Amino acid sequence: MDYQMQNTLLYVENLSVAYGEKVVIKDVSFVEKDVTREGSVTGQVIAVVGRSGRGKSTLFRALTGLIKPTTGKILIADVATGVENDAKEVHEGDVGFVDQKYTLFRNKTIYQALMFALRHKDFSKEEKHNTITKYLQEWGLEKAKDQYPCELSGGQRQRTAIIEQILCSGHYMVLDEPFSGLDIGNIEDVKKAFSLITSLHEFNTIIYSTHDIELAVELADSIYVIGYPTIDGKTADYGTIVKHVDMKERKLAWKEYGVEHLEVVKEIKAAMLTS
Amino acid sequence: MKKIFTPFENIGKNSRLLIILSWVILVAVFWFVSSMGERHLFPSPEQVGRGFRELYNEGLMVHVGSSLWLCLKAILIAITISLTITYLSTIPVVMPVARAISKLRYLPLTGITFYLAIIISNARTMQVWVLVVFMSTYLTTSLLSMVSSIEQEEFDHARSLQCNRWEVLWEVVIKGRMDHVIEVIRQNLAIVWMMLVTVESILVAAGGLGFLIKNSDKFMNHGRIIALQIVILFVGLSIDFILDYLRKAFFRYSKI
Numbered sequence: 001m002d003y004q005m006q007n008t009l010l011y012v013e014n015l016s017v018a019y020g021e022k023v024v025i026k027d028v029s030f031v032e033k034d035v036t037r038e039g040s041v042t043g044q045v046i047a048v049v050g051r052s053g054r055g056k057s058t059l060f061r062a063l064t065g066l067i068k069p070t071t072g073k074i075l076i077a078d079v080a081t082g083v084e085n086d087a088k089e090v091h092e093g094d095v096g097f098v099d100q101k102y103t104l105f106r107n108k109t110i111y112q113a114l115m116f117a118l119r120h121k122d123f124s125k126e127e128k129h130n131t132i133t134k135y136l137q138e139w140g141l142e143k144a145k146d147q148y149p150c151e152l153s154g155g156q157r158q159r160t161a162i163i164e165q166i167l168c169s170g171h172y173m174v175l176d177e178p179f180s181g182l183d184i185g186n187i188e189d190v191k192k193a194f195s196l197i198t199s200l201h202e203f204n205t206i207i208y209s210t211h212d213i214e215l216a217v218e219l220a221d222s223i224y225v226i227g228y229p230t231i232d233g234k235t236a237d238y239g240t241i242v243k244h245v246d247m248k249e250r251k252l253a254w255k256e257y258g259v260e261h262l263e264v265v266k267e268i269k270a271a272m273l274t275s
Numbered sequence: 276m277k278k279i280f281t282p283f284e285n286i287g288k289n290s291r292l293l294i295i296l297s298w299v300i301l302v303a304v305f306w307f308v309s310s311m312g313e314r315h316l317f318p319s320p321e322q323v324g325r326g327f328r329e330l331y332n333e334g335l336m337v338h339v340g341s342s343l344w345l346c347l348k349a350i351l352i353a354i355t356i357s358l359t360i361t362y363l364s365t366i367p368v369v370m371p372v373a374r375a376i377s378k379l380r381y382l383p384l385t386g387i388t389f390y391l392a393i394i395i396s397n398a399r400t401m402q403v404w405v406l407v408v409f410m411s412t413y414l415t416t417s418l419l420s421m422v423s424s425i426e427q428e429e430f431d432h433a434r435s436l437q438c439n440r441w442e443v444l445w446e447v448v449i450k451g452r453m454d455h456v457i458e459v460i461r462q463n464l465a466i467v468w469m470m471l472v473t474v475e476s477i478l479v480a481a482g483g484l485g486f487l488i489k490n491s492d493k494f495m496n497h498g499r500i501i502a503l504q505i506v507i508l509f510v511g512l513s514i515d516f517i518l519d520y521l522r523k524a525f526f527r528y529s530k531i
Contacts, residue, residue: 093437148528
């Protein structure tokens, strides 16, 4: 499938995060660019896989600006300046973050939560109301708009958490294990949510972690494996990127899941087991 | 039948009612039996009934009102102090002060009353402040525990929605836990209610249920003592019920 690489959307250089003496991730570097395809709006879907305790969540907290890197830098596209390829350092709030539990404000109904997410936007109250109504209709949440998180199903919570971040944070969204503990129906809902987000804008970029390698290979166009690197025959005790699979390069992105994908799954599993 | 004696067994509504009724009858029978004869531990139901009538004629309702008013004043002041300390405890420089106040709950009441007596001369004000000092330490302890039990994800969620640190405090801790504050008051109420009666019985000048119990105690009027205990228990349980009702009515999302 033909595609082109345009502006740099995410630039991570020599990132490391340590809690006191304990180095959790080190030497993490990668670049993700805007992918364009003729005739369709294509956002980026990036999967991060790796065994437990390798630093996926720490990487995500750094990518969302929730923790400051010990060394290195994370740059994202600065679309506000209007200058092409302009970049800025990531700060909390620039990148949407949806955690595994789909955390929401417990004291706000869906409508109130979405209104809160739009509070900094320069819209009139009516425009905000219309935007929210549009999203609620598109995402099948219209009937639940006056319900609190404790009254929602797992699927409704997920969708609310995702819309909240779309409305507030712009083009980037990080999801920590969005498929964890979901039934088959909810998994389909999240997949639909992914394609909805990526079809909204060229720059929209989803970064998610998962333990389900098949799902990573099926949905992502770029996959990073985080693990403990082997240096001079010894396994280090910090996480870093040990493998990158570019599904676009392999002509497997945006394609129906098939035998070739299974080969990638095997490759990734092998990389995970040795790191 | 066997079910009601088996651990973790689920029983029907009717069985549950029957069990409660059986216990009530058992307590009533025990009371009647133990209050018969020349020497007895508990006063007879007639004595208690007489105690109720005497108390009512001596202005029981005024004393209940007085105790409730004292309780309300003390709770309002104590919760204001405790909430301020707790919310500010999220600021690193204030945290040690909040923790120290929580630890002061191990101070004996006598020590507190000694110093308060030096500063305050009015008996009623003294009662309020003894309770406030006492309650604040307990309320602060529970409120600090409420804040520390908020999961990191909730703070991260607010931060990812571009809330600055003060907004996080406002949205997650203050607004987001309003229902928990009522629950904290409710849970601390029993000990406060118990203290209120003690404080009133130490400083009898301003009346109240504590004053009545002290008086009945002095004249060994068993009937009145039990009648008063029942009144105190009933009023305490009523406040507990009202607070729980208010929490559920005002905070639909509250599932504590």
